[in-house]
Amino acid sequence: MRYVVLLLGLLSLAPLPASAQDRARIEAQFQNWLSQTVWPRAKAKGVSRGTFNAAFNGVRLNWDLPDLVPPGSRTTTPKRQRQAEFGAPAKYFNRGSVNGATATGRKLARQYANTLARVERATGVPGHIILAIWGRESGYGRVAIPHNAFEVLGTKGFMSTRAEYFTDELIAALQIAQAGHAPSGAMKSSWAGALGQPQFMPSSFLKYAADGNGDGRADIWRSEADTLASIGNYLARHGWVKGRDWGFEVRVPPSVSCTLEGPDQGRRITQWAAMGITRVNGKAFPSHEARGEGFLLMPAGRNGPAFIVTPNFYVLKDYNMSDLYALFVGHVGDRIAYGMGDFEGRWGNVGRMYRSDIAAMQRGLQAMGHDVGGADGLPGFKTRRSIGRWQEARGGRATCFPEPGMKAVLGR
Incomplete structure (x- = not known):
């Protein structure tokens, strides 16, 4: 995926x-x-x-x-x-896509309530998360394949x-x-x-497709029950932790560097809170979450919303290796289940660069000894924080996202 x-x-x-x-x-x-x-x-x-x-x-x-x-x-x-995830965050989270996926997801949550409850009991994966993936992959089975x-x-x-x-x-x-x-x-x-409504590659089908209606087949093309069971099984087999959320939108104070982002820099959520990171809704982190490990996620650096995510976020990312994809799924799932509104943070205007320009910056950072995750033109977390570390080393404020003006310095 x-x-x-x-x-x-x-x-x-x-x-x-x-x-x-x-x-x-x-x-x-x-x-x-x-x-x-x-x-x-x-x-x-x-x-x-x-x-x-x-x-x-x-x-x-x-x-x-x-x-x-x-x-x-x-x-x-x-x-x-x-793939739409290869674009500006604001475009990815456009109101039409988010609202459409939410409205349809709520209707289908009622229609397939029994099936979703059965899958959740079997896999530990919440039904609203399964629905959000179904919606993102194939428009809830309505997009032609x-x-x-x-x-x-x-x-x-x-x-x-x-x-x-x-x-x-x-x-x-x-x-x-x-x-x-x-x-x-x-x-x-x-x-x-990629096959069917969950968009499994064939090898993934052989590993994770499930029979959700008991007919002895895993028909992810025509059976909604099989589709929902297969998505739940995929996430469970990739390590979904029952009882944990995927993450929380937060405010990150200037004293906390965006270079602390990444799945290899986790710490207890209580530690993040002690550094001054708070939830945007003003509530405390749930006690069972606060004791667990969390990770800073800033997919647009200082130019967009920030999150403390749990290991379950990276299970969602296993489905499609995109921070924006996993974030979209978690966000739409929350809107389906809890009536959540838009993110508080706003996406900055960060979508007007060529991938080749970012690759040139990555090569420049690599020459300085930074691990950018490969000079592929994709500003993943390693590239974002490498930019931030470079900015800080120059005595500047870390924004942790490529900007057009950087190419003249880094892309030589």
Whole structure:
């Protein structure tokens, strides 16, 4: 499944083979790869010839997918930045998305109350958190999932920048079909190969998909009960701590540096409170939470809301490796269950930089010895606090977020 990131810079790449002759030749190579490479591996995993043939009946290469590297080519298709979490925080938390997910979630909380209660008893994961993930992943099952999973995974397994990974996922998808979980013609996926309403990659399906209605299948395409049970099982298996919240919006005084952010700098919540961090609603931290470990989260540095989060926040992040994703899920879940309002903190205007500019800053910080988590253009917590430490070392106030003016100094 799936770091706060700003706008992606334009890529200049050579085009893929365009002639019909080139594509026909590569298509023949693809069909040979299916029979000579994929079929033996699938057969070894118990996939029947009938299942295999049905899966690939009429399947051809999809040249519209991103990150393709055709045989004999050194060029790739552009990396399409389709995931919304790779954008400005304010846009991610736009009122329409938050209010829509909340309103629908409240209705479905009533409609599926018994199912959600059953899943919560089995997994310890609150129903409102499961609902919020369902809403974020597929609009509560209302967003069309348009692609043939075997076409997507076959294409990317044959000629993508991560061919080995997608070939493994293709074999897993065939195992799912063999087991009869997906109804005929319903093995639908996203452009990246994520399946069904919870958007599980096939390997995750094999590990975490659950039968929520007792019919012996885990139909995450058509069954709401199976979808909810599968999401709950995923979070439970990733370490959700029963009885703990995901986190709390807080006020961080100037005396507390934003460089203290990160899952590797945890301390008891009572210690954070002793440093002057308070909840925005004026209430004390719940006693059972105060004794537990908490972590400072400032996804836009000093330019946005701040939070003390629990280990459960990072379980949500396991579902999709984005601070904003996990924060959205927790926030919408709270709104569904408790009628919470908007964050008190406001997102600053931090979304007008190219990813390539941030990568240049990261390389500059790396040259100074900072651990930024990789020069990938993604301002995750390691990059944010490295910027803050650099600012403090220069005698300035730490803001812990990339700014356009920094490129002239860090990006040289």
